[in-house]
Amino acid sequence: MRMTGAEMVVKTLEKNGVKVVFGYPGAANCPIIDRLSASSIKHILTRNEQGAAHMASGYAIVTKQAGVCTATSGPGATNLITGIATAYMDSVPMVALTGQVGTKLIGKDAFQEVDITGATLPFTKHSYLIKDGLDIPRVVNEAFHIANTGRPGPVLIDFPMDILKMEFDYPDTEEEIGVRGYKIIGKANESQLRKVAEAIKDAKKPVILAGGGIVISDAANELRSFVKETDIPVVSTMMGIGTLPTSSPKYYGMIGSHGVKRANMIFNRADLVIVMGSRLGDRTVANVKGLEEKNKLIHIDIDPAEIGKNTQPYIPVVGDIKDVLRQLLPLLAGYRADKSWIEEVEGVRERFTHKPFSDDNGFVNPRYFLNVLSDKTKSDVYLSTEVGQNQIWCANNFTFTSPRSLLTSGGFGTMGYGLPAAIGASVAAEGKKPVIAVMGDGSFQMDLPEMGTMAQWDIPVKMVLFKNGRLGMVHEHQYLLYKSNYQAVDIEGTPDFALLAKAYGFESAYVTENSEVGNAIDAMMAADGSYLLIVNVSPFEPTGDALNEAALPEKEDN
Secondary structure: OEEEHHHHHHHHHHHOOOOEEEEOOOOOOHHHHHHHOOOOOEEEEOOOHHHHHHHHHHHHHHHOOOEEEEEOOOHHHHHOHHHHHHHHHOOOOEEEEEEEOOHHHOOOOOOOOOOHHHHOHHHOOEEEEOOOHHHHHHHHHHHHHHHHOOOOOEEEEEEEHHHHHOEEEOOOOOOOOOOOOOOOOOOOOHHHHHHHHHHHHHOOOEEEEEOHHHHHOOOHHHHHHHHHHHOOOEEEOOOOOOOOOOOOOOEEEEOOOOOOHHHHHHHHHOOEEEEEOOOOOOOOOOOHHHHHHHOEEEEEEOOHHHOOOOOOOOEEEEOOHHHHHHHHHHHHOOOOOOHHHHHHHHHHHHHOOOOOOOOOOOOOOHHHHHHHHHHHHOOOOEEEEOOOHHHHHHHHHOOOOOOOOEEOOOOOOOOOOHHHHHHHHHHHHOOOOOEEEEEEHHHHHHHHHHHHHHHHHOOOOEEEEEEOOEOHHHHHHHHHHOOOOOOOOEOOOOOOHHHHHHHOOOEEEEEOOHHHHHHHHHHHHHOOOOEEEEEEOOOOOOOOOOOOOOOOOOOOOO
């Protein structure tokens, strides 16, 4: 069948089950946009290309399939970069479609030309520059295969605009997908797993560190079965939150520089740490050398490049965590963690778990607010966060009952992620579950134009804005590390957020006291469509109780 390159792109997207493309048009990608209008695929116009990439991420997290975004050449393509890097760091599947100048102009510094495949090379799983239109179906199919399989991630395809306009014969038969050098890892080596089982049986104080790899592999049920049978305590990274319900008696919280004290103390007291799907980054374990010297470390990951990168494990295991847990459980038949260890960790929990302050004092306690939000919604929501204090408060105080319910930028720490990711999640959820975006007033001002996307396409998102008039986490760092020399953290010129919401056609409300929280949340959740709840928070509200305590020698409370 004869068709243009753009028609080939759209037809192959349809064959890969794509329902939505988030993007922004320009001359170079207009041929694709034009043909999308004649397809079953909905194109959602965003207000910025970076927002389009974050929306594709949010969509992918909910659907478990690659989200798709598109941008024109030059600045349109470079505006995608932060969103692509964000997806790469958190292993989110994405296919980015960029337009490019005509083939004869490539390399000549043409108008809006940029080497986007080269620019994104360090943080994509793979990238393509189309040189022959006949390659389009194969390349698009490969892109989705690479993005969705193994350790997921973003793939970029760059399309010169002249190739998009030319006509080609769409192949009658599809080629079998086979990418040289790309191997999908599945089951782990049996002998390594037997070593793991013996190490667990020999340990006096084992602990599981649940990472984002469990979410990615859709292995939460396998983890829960494993914990039920073995009784091993669980702590998590930020990206591993929800793999075990945070209300579970076997879950002790998030570790790391912004984790909770009880989780860090339990992690430090363990004699065997079973790392499941985590890179062990610096925010999770600050003192890697100390961890190696103090604990035996079992590191399980689907990506062999992550094992040994940040720390040397006692036993390395390369495999898909879903398969690994299924293989490992029979090897531990009849095993239960030592009762004295369980009593010890329970004692730590009791000692270092406190209810958040809830009396009225002119400000709302964000921890209390998130506790009430969990109760009011029964945690049956998708919760998207920005980066900063709001992210940490959510991670440590909202009750997550399922994986993929927390959408956040854990690896890259991208401000401006939360609202567009929530929009993508809302499009994917199709009204079956509410979506809440929790933001600070600094991060919100990085992405608030995307409220226009919500208004244009009638995409419902409940927005919770923690307003303290500061870049809260930097303000806290300047207090702790720079002798309260506050520089460039006061957000002057902030708009009236309620009026701004009204300008987009959204309802809004303020809450300034803890006693008002319950009714304010009820009103927000009962409202039709999008809603902005502005929550007045003290500028000196601390982030958490464990700042800079990750993997440090244990400190008892004074």
